[in-house]
Amino acid sequence: MIDLLQYEFMRRALIAAVLVGLITPVIGTYLVQRRLALLGDGIGHVALTGVALGLLTGTSPLLTAAIVSMIGAVLIEVVRTRTRTSGDVALALLFYGGIAGGVLLIGLTPGASNATLTGFLFGSVSTVSEEDLWVVAVLALGVAAVVAVFGRELFVLCQDEEVARAHGLPVRFLSVLLAVTAALTVVIAMRVVGLLMVSALMIVPVVAAQQLTRSFRVTMSLAVVIGLLSSLGGLSTAFYADLAPGATIVLLALAVFVVAVGVGGVLRRASGHRAASTRPPAVTAEAGTMPESDPGRVSR
Template sequence: MTELLQYEFMRRALLAAVLVGLVTPVIGTFLVQRRLALLGDGIGHVALTGVALGLLTSTSPVLTAAVVATAGAVLMELVRVRTRASGEVALALLFYGGIAGGVLLINLTPGASNATLTSYLFGSVSTVAEEDLWFVAGLTLGVFAVVALFGRELFVLCQDEEVARAHGLPVRFLSILLSVTAALTVVIAMRIVGVLMVSALLIVPVAAAQQLTRSFRVTMGLAVVIGLASSVGGLTTAFYGDLAPGATIVILALAVFCAAVAASGVLNRLSKRRSAASRGPGDGPLADTMPATTTGGRVEQS
């Protein structure tokens, strides 16, 4: 670890990996709960158009990616709400439009090399500049501020949009806010894992945490731990093994998911054995579903 910290570019990359590991599972938990697991992929393709626009105009690709990804997220939500297109169709339009726009602008950019494009597609720790780190840190604070201010409302929205509307919540505003926050999160993570794999860090840590937890809040907390461990551990492994950092981070997160699935299976079997052992001689298979007492018309479990 000491050798890793000797290099300035690795110190910047490590800080960026910490920010990515912290923020992506937070937004990913809301996306998984709302069944928008592939939203990160769609926004990532739109972010590629923003990167190409930044290269074409000789401005910051991270800044233009943030602007274009935000606009794409808002447009997707408006298409979904104001037309007959479903969420899947709107997401597909985001996919195709984003990748087509990115390829077109890259071809128009004089001097753009394949190496430059690859660094944004798959991530590159050596290209994380100090200004990128400050910008990513600012976006991270913005994302956490949104979750702190609107976390409860977003939770209700992700549970059931109709319930949220019945409670008088601004459903359209909250939907756009979640999409925009996801777009900014994609931009935060793309410098480390790349736009093509950023969705994995949004979803895989959450999916792993869901194998072991049931509470929304506990799931989010465990997903953050898994995301942070995957980002930092993957980056460290990539440095010492001379591997692609983005791919290493994603593979490590998938390994944690597989371990969580195995652990969940073991825990479920142990729970069933304890439940069977705790039943009395007269207990049947329907004992757990039968009410013990009934008081005043209300079923209570003794």
């Protein structure tokens, strides 16, 4: 780890990895709970259009990606709620439009190379500038503020939209807010893991945590730990082994998921055996009482 800190670009990369590891699983927990796991992928494709627009106009690709991603997130909610289009179809439209717009604008950008596009698609932490780091930090604070203020309302929304509406919560506003927050999270993580893999870091740590616990709050906390360890561990491994950082981070998160599946299965079997051993024996008809299987028995 000391070797990493000797290089300025790696110090910036480590800070970005910490921010990504902390923020992405938080939003991912809400998305998984609401069954919108693919939303990050759709917004990632739209963010590509924002990146290309930034390169074409000579402005910060992170800022233009944030603006375009938020617009795309709002549009997907409008399409989903105000038309007869289902959520998965709306996501598909976002996929196609985002990738097509990005490729078109990249082609119009003078001097844009395949290396530049690849860096945004698959991550390139070595090119994170100080300006990029400030943008990522501000966006991360914004996402954290949204969760701190509206976390309880978003939890109710993700549990059951009808229950949220019955409690008088602004369902449409909260839905748009969650989508916009997910869009900002995608932009935060794209420099570390890339637009094509950013959704994995939002979802895989959450799914891994779900193998070990069922509590929403504990799942989120454990997912943050897994995301943070995956980001830092993957980045460090990529540095020493000369591997692609984004892919290494995602594969490490997937490895944690596989381990969590095994550990969760063992824990559930052990819990089942303990429950069976402590269960009182069934009283049979030979003991002079009515057996539980008697169809005439009435339960209170």
